[in-house]
Amino acid sequence: MIRLLALMLLLPLHAAASDPPAPATVAVVYNSEIDESKKLAIAYAEARNVPLENLVGLALPDKEEISREEYDTLIRGPLTAEFDRRQWWKRGPDDEGDLQMQQTRIQILVCMRGVPSRIQHPNPVNPDGSPLTQQQGMMTRKAAVDSELALLGSEGHSLDGALANPYFKKDSPITKAGMPILLVGRIDAHSFPVCHRMIQDAVETEKTGLWGFGVIDVANKIPQGDLWLQTAARALDREGIPTLVDRSNDTLPINFPLKDTAIYLGWYDFNVSGPFKNPGFKFKRGAVAAHLHSFSARQLRDAGKNWCAPLLARGACATIGNTFEPWLHMTHNFDVFAERLLAGYTLVEAAYMSIPVLSWQGVVLGDPLYRPFLHLDGSGTKADDDRLFRAFRISMLRWPNDEAEREKQLRAAAARMEDGRLLEALGLNLASNGQESRAGSVFRDAKLRFDDDYDKLRMDLYVAMLDREAKRTAAAIQGLRVAKATYASLPESKATEAWLNILDPPPPPPVQPKAR
Structure with a gap:
């Protein structure tokens, strides 16, 4: 570090x-x-x-x-x-x-x-008194x-x-x-x-600058809007801001255990949903x-x-x-x-x-x-909780084309600090750049560095997300079932249920015979 x-x-x-x-x-x-x-x-x-x-x-x-x-x-x-x-x-x-x-x-x-x-x-009508069409309205x-x-x-x-x-x-x-x-x-x-x-x-x-994780929820609605979000994700990645990109058709599930979220861009639910329904969720300052x-x-x-x-x-x-x-x-x-x-x-x-x-x-x-x-140039007051994110950005700038050396340095820093967030950031970067297999391995290693079940569950959900995107549905379902059982006492376990209901929906209730 x-x-x-x-x-x-x-x-x-x-x-x-x-x-x-x-x-x-x-x-x-x-x-x-x-x-x-x-x-x-x-x-x-x-x-x-x-x-x-x-x-x-x-x-x-x-x-x-x-x-x-x-x-x-x-x-x-x-x-x-x-x-x-x-x-x-x-x-x-x-x-x-x-x-x-x-x-x-x-x-x-x-x-x-x-x-x-x-x-x-x-006026809900035209000048001649005729009602407005939906387009006119x-x-x-x-x-x-x-x-x-x-x-x-x-x-x-x-x-x-x-x-x-x-x-x-x-x-x-x-x-x-x-x-x-x-x-x-x-x-x-x-x-x-x-x-x-x-x-x-x-x-x-503004004294420290905004540092933390990015979250981009693409949701695949209309190509124009999806492209905006994908382009925003690439911009964050270029600046060394570790960013979760959810590319599934549904928005992030209820109570998804986000942490240190500094920037969020998503679409297209009518009312607040997903991670933001969790009473315990709070954005980074x-x-x-x-x-x-x-x-x-x-x-x-x-x-x-x-x-x-x-x-x-x-x-x-x-x-x-x-x-x-x-x-x-x-x-x-x-x-x-x-x-x-x-x-x-x-x-x-x-x-x-x-x-x-x-x-x-x-x-x-x-x-x-x-x-x-304001302080992406490295200036500003250095807050303790921001140092991990500052360090990750530096690693992206120092070794932009040497992924092996960057991973080596980040793994060493995570081990010294006994903090999984650097590995989490690395895994998100790998996932964003199409290296899903390596990302999954990094997330599993990051899980070992976390003490809080909230964070461990997030790593399991990242792995399930990778399996889902790669069409490894059986693996995603198995991982979600284990996570659901392991973290059943957490409110955030609702996220595992939400994804299981999509990937492995329960059978419909039996049809009741009509009374004669």
Whole structure:
């Protein structure tokens, strides 16, 4: 381990994106009718050194969904007036006489809990009175408040359907991009304490950087979305972040015993499921977690429904989602999102670089200024619990093409420390790169290094996953049966039952004869 960590001083490591947005370019919007919303705004401003004069209080109803008229009269109109009064921007008319933003001192808006998140379409019928078709209903003026606010400085644009996002797939800080848009994020969750924790976690994690395991749940739904997740997995692997990739058609099973999860990307269940149903599960501090679903951010007040609120309630620091059906091609591209975060961009920059449209359904939840991978270059405070992950990254960079030497070094470090996580990381890397047989052997060795049954069960599940993917169904079933019996007292043993019900479903109950 010491040898691996010493290499940190010798290697040309990843450099984070430069020129992050300055605190003075951030404005914070809160609900002046809710004391906690104002307190949250002040807490955020103090945590990020945002000038208190950049706070804007709006008198708003305490509800998540508002009408288009309420949005215009209570949010868009007053906020536009504040930008004018404070001389935060310069606008001028376009060829049609509509005002457009030409310059702005404010580049990022942060909405606090208490600011409504959804705009509902006011009319369920066409102008002629005929009912909307399903397609028309999907393309009406429903939208996320934040996605509309991104175009606050532009007037006269259509409200029927989405508009192109000029920042999509850019690879330049917003400070240099010169885009006529605002980047809008929100500190919002099912409770104010969770919101405060999200702010604190972002600030504290930036001191060390975000280190831990990645989890990618492909689930094989639609090729486009699957490709995003597969590409994100490769990006994490390239950066030396050990990542579990589940390629089965079903999402990870209930109570799957994840540990030290720093980044999670998956799809496509309607409500929170799998590992995140386990009452004992908690993300690593500062974790970024997102589940691709049409209604992932449909509501933010119930920690048991949809995805965004539950992920935040389980300790995630940041997530992205949709308030209503966005259509797959108009939601966040998870591959771009992951790649931009890894490059050192802020959460809000990465999120807006990854979504092709505005005036639509996308939301960004978490501190917009958060840079989780700021210290991939080896800098930052060295937390004890992160050293294993830092060492694994160094091993990937030091011996990128010498797998035998890398495995030798990691095995030696795991033996000295009597910690199976380095071997677990190695096994995940081998599995991600098509070396399933070697990965299975490493997982079995890792199991011997763990004392906790929770961790031992995870190694057994990894091996069963490899057997399942390789069509060794009988071996997978046998391994799961042994694990189920061995760890029956653990809540996480439900994961073995879930997979057994798929691979070896119980026979249907006998048909009862009909009464004569």
